[in-house]
Amino acid sequence: MKKVVIIGSGIAGATVALYLEEQADVTIICKGKRQDSNSMLAQGGVAAVMPASCVQKGQELDSDQEACHVADTLSAGVFHNQIKAVEKMVHEGPQVIQDLIDRGMIFDRTADGRLDLGLEGAHTHKRILHAGGDQTGCQLTSFVHEQLAKVKWLPYSFALDFVLEGGQVHGVSYLDAANQRQTIVADEVVLASGGIGHLFQDTSNHATITGDGLAMALRAGCELSDMAFLQFHPSLLDGGEKVHPILISEAVRGAGARLVDEQDRRIMVGRSSKLDLAPRDVVSRVVNEEIQAGHQIYLDISDVANFSQQFPSIADYLRQNDLDFETNQRIPIKPGMHFLMGGVKTDFSGRTGLDHLYAVGEVAFTGVHGANRLASNSLLEGLSFAKSVAEAILSDTEMSSASHQELQVAPSTMEIFLPSRAELVKQTSDALGIVRRPETIRQFLTWLATFNYQRLDQTCTDRQQIETANLCLVAETIANAALTRTESLGAHYLLSEE
Numbered sequence: 225m226k227k228v229v230i231i232g233s234g235i236a237g238a239t240v241a242l243y244l245e246e247q248a249d250v251t252i253i254c255k256g257k258r259q260d261s262n263s264m265l266a267q268g269g270v271a272a273v274m275p276a277s278c279v280q281k282g283q284e285l286d287s288d289q290e291a292c293h294v295a296d297t298l299s300a301g302v303f304h305n306q307i308k309a310v311e312k313m314v315h316e317g318p319q320v321i322q323d324l325i326d327r328g329m330i331f332d333r334t335a336d337g338r339l340d341l342g343l344e345g346a347h348t349h350k351r352i353l354h355a356g357g358d359q360t361g362c363q364l365t366s367f368v369h370e371q372l373a374k375v376k377w378l379p380y381s382f383a384l385d386f387v388l389e390g391g392q393v394h395g396v397s398y399l400d401a402a403n404q405r406q407t408i409v410a411d412e413v414v415l416a417s418g419g420i421g422h423l424f425q426d427t428s429n430h431a432t433i434t435g436d437g438l439a440m441a442l443r444a445g446c447e448l449s450d451m452a453f454l455q456f457h458p459s460l461l462d463g464g465e466k467v468h469p470i471l472i473s474e475a476v477r478g479a480g481a482r483l484v485d486e487q488d489r490r491i492m493v494g495r496s497s498k499l500d501l502a503p504r505d506v507v508s509r510v511v512n513e514e515i516q517a518g519h520q521i522y523l524d525i526s527d528v529a530n531f532s533q534q535f536p537s538i539a540d541y542l543r544q545n546d547l548d549f550e551t552n553q554r555i556p557i558k559p560g561m562h563f564l565m566g567g568v569k570t571d572f573s574g575r576t577g578l579d580h581l582y583a584v585g586e587v588a589f590t591g592v593h594g595a596n597r598l599a600s601n602s603l604l605e606g607l608s609f610a611k612s613v614a615e616a617i618l619s620d621t622e623m624s625s626a627s628h629q630e631l632q633v634a635p636s637t638m639e640i641f642l643p644s645r646a647e648l649v650k651q652t653s654d655a656l657g658i659v660r661r662p663e664t665i666r667q668f669l670t671w672l673a674t675f676n677y678q679r680l681d682q683t684c685t686d687r688q689q690i691e692t693a694n695l696c697l698v699a700e701t702i703a704n705a706a707l708t709r710t711e712s713l714g715a716h717y718l719l720s721e722e
Contacts, residue, residue: 232587504596
C-alpha cells in the first residue's frame, strides 16, 4: 500500500485524502488544527452547473450550461486561462459535488427541494451552491473531514522542506507539535498548503497562510507560473484596527447590496456595465481609488432581503464587534489580498516537475483562473483537481525507493538575516498591491536583496522566523514576475513609468 503525505487540510487536500484512504496509507500534515484553512472561511459558495437542480416542476432546463460557466470563467480571467483546464474543472467538478451529496453533504435548498442557487460577480447565471447561507466552505470542508476514517493527522506540524534524492521527492521534513524537527517517508507527497495572504497588511486569509508550500517548492527547484496575478477582494470588513477584517462575501452583492461612499453615491456607476457585480479586479481598483481619494466605502444592504438569515455568520460577527448594520443598513469595507492565481506548475493530474510530488488547490497553477479568478471557482477547483490527483496517484504503480535511513537530513547551519514581519508586510503591500509601479517594485527588490532568506537553517525551530523567510522568498518571486510582465492584465495592474 502506498504511503501518501498530504500537506494541508483544506478542501483540496482533504478531498485527495477522501479518494485515497481506502487504497493508500494517508497522513495529513496541518500547520495548526485540522480546521485551520482558507477553505473553512469560504463564504460565497461553490460555482457549478448542476443540471438536475435547475429543473423546476413543469419547466425545461434552465438556460445555464457548462459552456456558459466556461465562458464566464474565461471572461473574468481576461482570456489568460488555459481553456482545457477550465473545461475540465467545469465538467468534472459537479460530478464530485454530486458524489459528496450522495455521501450526505447538505446544500441549501428551496421549498420544493431544488438546490438554492445564488448569483455572484461576473457570473451570467445563478449557479452558486451554498450551505448554511454564508458557511459553505466550513460546512463542506467539515463534511469531507468527517468522512476521513482512516487518515492519520499530524496537527500543529509545520512542513519545512521536501526530502530530495536524484530529483525525486521521498518525504517531508517538518516541525512536530512539540516543535522538534522530524522527517516522514512517503511514496507520494501532495502539496495543498494554500496561498500567500499574510504577505499583505489586509487579507481575508487564515493566519496560517504564509506561502510555506510555495517556498518549499521554490527551494526544491519547482517551476512556478503566473505569480504576478494576485486577487484582491474588494469587500473586506473595515471595522478599525481592533477588528479582524473578515471577508464580506461577494454573495452579499449578488443578493442586492450596492457599493456606496459616505454620501450614498454609487461608486460603480460609470465604471463598469456590470456595476457592483463586475469582476473582482475591476471592483477592487475602484474601491481602492475611492479610499485613496479620502472616501469611506460601504456596502449598502438595504435591498438585501433578510440579511441576517441569508448571511448568519457575517451578521453574528458584526454584532460581536458592535458594528451597527441593522439600523444604518451599511457595512464599512476595504479591499484586501484574497487569492493567488499562480502557483506551482502542474499538469491536469496535479503532477509537478519533481517525481512523486503533486500540487492541488490554491498552491497549484492549473491555468483555470487566468489573470483574475471568477467568484466561487476556488472550491470547485479544489474538488475537481483533487479527485484527479488521487486517481493519478492510484494509477501510478511505481513506488518510492526511499528508506528511513535515506531520510536522515544532515544538520547544517546557515545564518538567516531577515526583516521584521511588519516591515516586510508594509513593503510588500506598497510594491505589489492593487496598483503597481515598476520603480517601486525595483526598489522593493533592492531592499529584499539586503537580507538572507533563500535557504532555511536546518537547525532553526523558530516558526515565526521560518514563516518570514518563506514570505521573503515568495515576495521576491512575485516581484520579479510583476516586473517581467510589462503590460497590465486582469489583477496585474501596472502604472506606466513617467
